[in-house]
Amino acid sequence: MWRYRLAFLSLLWTDISYAQDEAKQIIKRAMDNNRGKSSYSIAEMIVHRPDWERKSSIKVWTEGTEKSLVRVIAPAKDAGNGSLLLGDEMWQFNPKVNRVVKLPASMAHQNWMGSDFTNNDMARADDLIDKYNHKLIAQEKHEGKTVYVIESIPHDDAPVVWGKEVIKVRADHVFLQQDFYDQQGNLVKSGVAQDLKIIEGRTIAMVFRMQKKDVPDEWTEFRMKEAKFDIAIPANYFTLANLRNARD
Amino acid sequence: MNKGYTLVAALAWRNLWRNPRRTTVILFAIVLGAWAMIVMAAYARGMSKQVFDNAIDNLTGHIQIHAPGYLEDPVIDYAFDSAQTTLKTALSDPEIAQFSPRVRVPAVVASERESQGVTLLGIDPVTEAKMSFLRKSIVAGNFFVSARDPGVIIGKKLAERLETALGRRVVIMTQDAHSKIADRGFRVVGIFDAMMDAQETGFAFISLGAARQMLNLENRVSEIAIKLHDPAHTDATLERLKLQLPALDVRAWYKLDMLAKLFQDTWEGSTFVWHLIVFLAMGFGIVNTILMAVFERTREFGLFQALGLKPGFILLQVWLEALLLLIIGLAIGNLVAWLSVLATGDGIDVSAFGQGLEMAKLSKVIPFVLTARDLLIANAVVLILGLLTCLYPAWRAARLVPAHAITRI
DSSP: OHHHHHHHGGGTTOOOOTTSOHHHHHHHHHHHHHHOSEEEEEEEEEEEETTEEEEEEEEEEEETTTEEEEEEEESTTTTTOEEEEETTEEEEEETTTTEEEEOOGGGTTSBSTTSSSBHHHHHOTTHHHHTEEEEEEEEEEETTEEEEEEEEEEOTTSSOOOSEEEEEEETTTEEEEEEEEOTTSOEEEEEEEEEEEEETTEEEEEEEEEEESSOTTOEEEEEEEEEEESOOOOTTSSSHHHHHOTTO | OHHHHHHHHHHHHHHHTTSHHHHHHHHHHHHHHHHHHHHHHHHHHHHHHHHHHHHIIIIIOSEEEEOTTTTTSOSTTSOEETTOHHHHHHTTOTTEEEEEEEEEEEEEEEOSSOEEEEEEEEEOHHHHHTTSSHHHHEEEEOOOSSTTOOEEEEEHHHHHHHTOOTTOEEEEEEEOTTSOEEEEEEEEEEEEOOSSHHHHHHEEEEEHHHHHHHTTOTTEESEEEEEESOGGGHHHHHHHHHHHOTTSEEEEHHHHSHHHHHHHHHHHHHHHHHHHHHHHHHHHHHHHHHHHHHHHTHHHHHHHHHTTOOHHHHHHHHHHHHHHHHHHHHHHHHHHHHHHHHHTTTOEEOGGGTTHHHHTTOOSEEOOOOOHHHHHHHHHIIIIIHHHHHHHHHHHHHTOOHHHHHHOO
């Protein structure tokens, strides 16, 4: 879920008209569900590789679609590292060098904190809504509920490398799966949600795993530990000063 | 008097063939020397020309205009208005054959699997076609069809590295004029195959219109590249442009691509060193041969003098021998050199020597360029230095004392 938020993150709110096609509405509602007006969550991020595995804990605050702040709280070695997202710009803070770095375009396709997500996955998730053409291609059942299978094809000028994405959204507005295909139609990576729970009336996936297709033993998983929605967050929370200030 | 000269000339000619084997050997040495000088000069000239042509063709042009500061830090902040009147006036200079405005910024190109840092160029398809290597290097797809073409043209090597292909989309990311991240998808409409790998991996081309829109540049550009009718007028034109455009940074190609200038100078300089070495080897041979011929004829010269031939004529005779030797050798040498240059056709393929070539700004095939000037220099060097060195044996012959010479065994 957590990841959802980041992956799909800022998507939601864009000012597109609600009267558009059904597929787009389904995605949008799922994003709203994930994020609420604002949210706070604690999650565990596991980066798995064939010969090692790294676990860290992160806290995430979001507000609307444009603002989010991520802070690492464990292990101690990484604690204090943070990322701030405002719109499609991203800053990172490293307490060891006591420096805030704005992410240049050249790093957009590099890994976010060593995971299987790119910085772009984090910062540009809201592209999903208006830079793609969405089409409802099938319906399935999952635990008795309808699942909408949506094929999203990026516009020619969209800053998206994928040929298409296939997204599964359950009727209770939860993302079940997101598959990324290259332009020849081969699956490159996919994100899968597991362990759905109801928190504050929202169905939330407690586990979300992103896995590359051709290296099956490498993946990144987010495990939701705690989540709150529609909470009050101070106005100055999503600022560079606060990114630096690791008081959490 | 005239008869005297004719006699001396006849004597010189006959003496030359008195010992045909020796004369043939030294002739061979002169032919070889002349050949080596001329062919090496042609090779060096070919390299030098190629370095120059490659530099000019590799997006440099003869002269470039930038905003001050751009060359130190080639980012989007140093852009200038390409529509300003002073600039338009300056660019109407009759020496200017072609100019091409460009947006030129660092960027990242990403495909589904890889991403690569490149120099992103926004170009005007009409002017750029006559300016640089791009248009004639396209091997798949096509060149931009309009100034606002939405596609991207990348090199073959870059396409391989990104695991993408003609017709697929890539994402280009850079910074716009307001320091925000600018990114957009582009469909690959053309693939080019350049002479140098660095060109193929280092650049991505989009249309000027698309670049200006993506980067919020309005009427501004990063650079204007200029090609002249005659490269020899580069400096004069440069000065005129500088005077007319005091607010801009106008530079000639040798300030923009100093490495190319260095290589060019090195090649030209190497010709001089080569001429010197070849001549030294050849010169000693000639002096030795003539000296032998003189010593062998000590008694003869003594007799000539005893009969009343003036030492000046003896000197002249020996000198004429050397001159004939040099002229015959040079004539054959020039012919052989010309034939060998002709035989190489477009040049020699040196691709077997691999990637070092690229560092030296050379292509895989190096042409031989025979110029009248180089030919003249090689011949003059051999002839003048040859005659000067032969002054020594001639002088030795002329200052023989007849009584001693005749009685010498």
